[in-house]
Amino acid sequence: MTLSQRLYRASAWLFPAIAVALALCLSFVMDPYLAFLGASWVIFGILGLSLDIVWGRGGFLSLGQTAFFGLGGYLGAIAAVNLAPVIGNTLLPTLPLAALFGGLCAGVLGALIFLARMGPLQATILSYTFTLLLWSLTQSLKFAVGKAVVGGDNGMSGIPGIVIGFGPHARALPPNGVFAVCVIVAALAYFATLALMRSTFGRVVDCIRLDIQKTELLGYDVRRVQVVNMAWAGAVAGLAGGLFALWSNYLNPSMFSVQEALLPPIHVLVGGLGTLAGPFVGALTIGGLSFWLGGGVAGGQTTLILGIVLVLLVLFLRNGILGAFDQLWRRFLPDPNAAARDAGEVRINVGDLDRIMREAEIQVGPAKTLSTDRVFKQFGGVIPVNNVSRSFAPGRPMALIGPNGAGKSSYLKTCVGVYQPEGGRVMIGDTDVTHAPIFRRVRLGMGVKNQKPQVFGALSVYDNLWTAAFARTRNKAKAADVAGRVLAMLGMTAQAAVEAQALSHGQQQWLDIGMVLCLAPRVVLLDEPAAGMTNEETRELSLLVRTLARHTTVVVVEHDMDFVRTLEGHVTVLHQGEVFTEGDIDSLRADERVLDIYLGRRQHV
Amino acid sequence: MAPDFLATVLLSSLSSAAILLIATIGLAVVFGLMGVINLAHGEFLMIGAYTALTVTQAGVPYVLSIPVAVAVTMAIGALVEVLVISRLYGRIFDTMLATWGISIAFYQLAVLTFGTVSPGIGMPQISVQIGAYSLAVYPLLMNGVALAMLGFVYLLMTRSVYGMKARASIQVPEMARAIGISSARVNTMTFALGCGLAGFAGAVLLPIVPATPSMGFAFVIKAFLTVVVAGPVTLTGSALAALGLGGGASVTASFLTSVAGDAFFFVATALLLWRYPLGISARWRRKL
Amino acid sequence: MKKLIVAASLAIFAGGSAFAETKIGAIFDLTGGLNIYGIQQNNALELAVEQINAAGGVLGEPVTVVGYDAQSELTKYTQFTTTAILRDKVDVLFAGLTSSSREAIRPIVQANNTLYFYPSLYEGGACDKQTFVTGSSASQQLDVLIEWAIKKYGPKIYIMAPDYNFGTISAHWVHEYAKQYGGEVVGEDFLALTVTDYAPTIQKIQQSAPDFVVALPVGANQTGFLEQFAAAGLKEKMGVVSTNYGSGNQQVVVSPAAGAGLIASQGYFQVVDNPANAAFVAAWTAKYGSSEPIVSVAVDTWNAVHLWAAAVTKAGSTDIAAVTAALESGLSFDAPNGTVTIEPGSHHLRQNIYIVEGDANHSFKVVETFEGVAPAYENAKCDLIKDPTIATQFTPEGM
Incomplete structure (x- = not known):
C-alpha cells in the first residue's frame, strides 16, 4: 500500500486531528476578536455535523436541527444561570444537559416520524414545521426557573460565559479561551460521531440510507436505528446549542428562525454531505464569507446571497469542498473496482452450499413451514388476495404461478409483511406473524429475494455479505466467517473489495442471493428470481434453488414456465386472488383449465 | 349559545377554510403531479400580490390585475422549473432545498424592490348583518372563489390535453413515456400552473392580506401541512384537509382563543400524520 | 501568560488610534424585514452627525460613524456589538429596534462598560447604568x-x-x-x-x-x-x-x-407642528426626499445623538463616567417632538405624547398633545442614582 493510500484511509481522523492541533495552537496567538468569531464558526460546525449525521448518513433531510440546537441551548442556559454562582464551572452543568435534552427532543420527533413510517417528504416538512412552530411558540413563552428567566421574544439574558474553574470566584474565559474550549468540544463530538459511524451501528445507518427495505429484509430493526441515529444527531445539536448559549450570553427565539434553519444545510453542502468533517469546513467558509460581506453598511445582502448560494450548491456542487477533494484524490489512487472486470460466470458449488446449509441448521434449528390461513387483502374494490390458505414445507421447491394480476405478488407481499392483511393468519413455523413487522419475520427465519437485485451499492461485496451475516450472528467474527464462505461459494473472492454498484446486473443478483444465504433462512421467498438472467445463469439458479430446497422451505413466485419446470417442485396456481389448482408442473401443463386462464380463454376469465 | 353567533362562526370558518384552500391548491397541484413540495410557494403568492398591486396602482381595475398576476407568476414558475427543478428530477431533498433557497432569494429581492411598506388596496366595504353580528362580504366570496378554483383544476385535468398527459405521467410513467408524452414539458407546465395558482391566490387575497415581502410566510406553514395531510390526491384530498384543519381551527379560535385555534391545527395535523403517514388520501382509489 | 501579553499588546496596538477621534457605533437593520425602521434610524443618525460636525463636532473634533447592518437578524446584533466594542472601540453605541435586539446588546455593553442608546418605543422597564432609552414606553x-x-x-x-x-x-x-x-x-x-x-x-x-x-x-x-x-x-x-x-x-x-x-x-408623528420639527423635516426632506413619512424611531435616534453630543460637550470628555453624569444631570433638548428631558434615575425621557387621528389620505392629524409625560413606571421602579448596579428589565407583577 502506498503512502497516498495509507493517508487516504486515515484521512477521516488524521486531518481533523491536525486541524484541531493547529486551531489549539492558534488560540494562543490569535486576535481576540477573531477568536470570538471563530468560536461561533466552530459551534455552527457542530450544528452542521448534527445535520450531516441524519442527512448525510441517515438519508433524512431534517430541517429541525436548529430546533434541537435551540432547545438544548435554552435548557443548558437555565442550568448555567442557576448553577454557575454555586459551582463556578459552567461547562459541566450546561453541555451534558443541553445534549441530553436535544437528544430527547430529537428522539421523540424521530419516533413520531419513523415509527409511523412517514414518507421522506412528509418527514422533512414535519421537521421544518416543528422548527417554525417553536419559533412562534417561544415568542410568547415566558416562565422562570430559579434565577433563569425565559422571557419570550425578549429572550433570556444574563447567561454566564464559559467558566472552567470551580467555586464562586471562578471567572469566565476570554475569547481566546472560549475558542479553544469550542475546538475541544467540537473535536470530542466529531471523533465520538466518527467512532459511532464506523461501528456496526453506523454500518446499519449507511445501509438504511442506501436501501431501507433491504436493510429491514436483513432483519435489522430499521426504525429503532433511525430513531437512535436521530437522537444522537439531536444530542450533537443540543451540545452545540449549549455551547452557543455560553458563547453569546443571550438566547432568543430567533434561534428557531428560518434564517437560522438555513445555515446547517448550507454548511453541510459547502463542506461535503456525509463526510462528517465537511460541515466544519462549510461553517468556516460561509462564516468567513458572510462576515466579509456583512462587515460594513455597504453590502448587507447576506440572506439574499445565502439563498442563491444554496440553489447553486444544490445544482452544481453536490459533493461540496471535501467531496470534490475526495474525487480528485481518488483519481490518483488504484481503482478498487478494477477486479469487477475480471469477474467470471458464477458456478454454484453444491457441496459448499450443502455444507453451509447443514451448519446453519445446527446453528438456528430445522427448516420451518410458511403457512397462511384464509388470508385476505383488499384495496378498495380490488381483492388481490382472497382467502388463500396454503402451507409450504421443505423438501422440494414450491412454485407459485399464475397469469398477470393473479395476485402472486400481493400474496407474497402479505407473507413478507409489506402488506397488512384484513383477515386470516400468516404463520412462520408455529409463530403467528400476521401483524409482525418485516424484520421480526426475518429474525424468525424468513429470507426474501425480490425481483430486482437489492445490494448496497456503495459498500464492497464483502461488506454486503458481512452486514447480512452480522444481522443474524450479532458477532463480528462469526459474521466474517459466514461472509467469507458465502463469498467463496459464489466464486467472488477476487471481487471482495469491489463496490457492489460496479458489478454487472447478474452478479448483483447473485450477491443478493448470497446475502439471503448469509441469513441462514428457514423459509426462503424468491420473487421472479430468473427475471433478466441469461440461460446459463438460470441453470445455475435452478440448481441452487433445488439444493436449497433440500434443507429449507423455498417458495418461488415465477411466471417463466420453463424455469418452473426445471425446479421439479410442487406448483400452486393462483387466479383472481384465489388458489386455482395445484400439482406438479407436468400435470398442470396437461390441464385445460390452466391453459384457459393463461391464454385468457372465455370459461375461466 | 345565540343562533346568530353560531351562524356567523360557521360562515366565517367556512371562509377561513376557503382562504386556506385558495392558498394551498397551487402547492397541492405541484405535489400531487410532480411529487415535489415547492418551498417557494409562499413567495409566488407574494409575487402575485405585488403584481396585482403594481398593476392596480398603474390605474388598471383590480379585477383585471388578477390575470396579469397569474401570467407573471406562471412565467417565473416556468423559468424556475426549467433552470432549477428540471435538473434535480428524482432528488426530492435537493429539490426542496433549491426551492427553499429560491424562496429566501425572492423574499429578499422583494424587500429590495418594494421596501417593506406598500399601500394596500383595501377591502370592499360591504357587510351583511346576521342578527347582532355583521360580516364582511369579501371573505364570504372566497368560498365561491375556492370552488371555482377546484372546478377549474378539475376541468383542466379531465378535459384538456395537458391534463390527460399530466395524469398519465403520474399514474403510469413508463407507459406515458412510451406513447411519446414528454414528461419534461408536462412538468414545466405543471410547475408553472402551480405557481400561477399561487399568484392567483396572492392577487385574490390582496384585499384581505396587504402585500408585504413576508406575506407568503404567513400562509405557507399551514399550506404545507394541509398538503402533507391531504396526500397525493390533489383536489379532493386538499379540499377535505383544508376544510377539516382550517375550518376546525377557525371554529376553535372563535370559541376559545387564537392560540387554541393554532393548537388545534397542529395537534390535528400530528395525529392525522401519525394515523396516515403518507396523507389521508394515500390509499384512495380516485386520483383527483 | 504568553496569551495575555499578546492580547495586551494587540489591545494597545489597536487602541492606539482610538484617542484621535470620537467614534460612534450604529447598528440598525438596513436590510431584511425590519429595514423600514432601520433605514430611517440610520438616516436620522447620519443627519444628526452631519449637523453636529457642520457645527464643529464634539470637543472640537468631528465625529465618525462606524455603521453595521444587522440585516434584521438577531445574531448579527450580538456579533456587531462585539465588533464595535472589541475591534472598532466605539465611544458610544446607538443600536437596535426590537426589544430582543436591545436585550442582545445590553449584556455586552454592561460587560464592557460602553455607553448605549436604545432609540425605539417599546414595552418599558429596561434599566441599567449603561443604557439610555429615548423612545417612549408602553x-x-x-x-x-x-x-x-x-x-x-x-x-x-x-x-x-x-x-x-x-x-x-x-x-x-x-x-x-x-x-x-x-x-x-x-x-x-x-x-x-x-x-x-x-x-x-x-x-x-x-x-x-x-x-x-x-x-x-x-x-x-x-x-x-x-x-x-x-x-x-x-x-x-x-x-x-x-x-x-x-x-x-x-x-x-x-x-x-x-x-x-x-x-x-x-411620542412623535411627522405632522407635529413646532419650529424644531419644521427644521428637522426640511433637513430630512432635502437629504432623503419625502417618499416615506418620518417615523417616531427616527426622531428617537436623532434625539439620542443630540443628547449624547450635548452631554459630551457638558462633560468635556468622552469618558463614560463623565458623560453618564452629564446625561444624569437632567439634560434637556428642544427636539422635533417638543422638549425632551432625561430622567436621571430611570435613563428614560420625559416627553410629549401626541394623540392623532388617521385621515383618508394615508396621513394623520393631531387631536391632542400631552406635554412632558413622565415615564412613570420606569421612574418608580428604576433609580440608577440610588443603585447604579441594577441591570434588569422590570416587568409588571405576574408578567
Missing part, C-alpha cells in the same frame, strides 16, 4: 391614551394584541389604566404574529360589544386586522385606538377606508 403612551379614549368613547374596552412581550405587557397596562380611569376590559385576544385571518377575533369583538378596541398590530400581516375590521362594518360602531399604529407607517399600508378615524398615540 405605559407612558397608554396612560394618556386610555384616559382620553374612555372619555371619548366610553368605558368598555377590547384588547387585540400580538402574543409576545410588547403585546402582553401593553395589555397589562390597559388593564391597569382601565381600572384607574373607570373603564372595564370586556375581552381580549392575543394573536400569533403570523395570523392572517381575523374573523374569529372580529366575532369575539362583536360578542363583547366594547366601546373601543385597543389594537396593537405588529408587522404588516397584522394590519390586515384593520382592513377586516373595517370591512365588517365595525368602525361605525366602536373606536379603534393604538400605541403602535403609525410607528412603522402602517397608515400608508392600510386603505383609506380602514385608516380614516383610527386613533394612535406616540
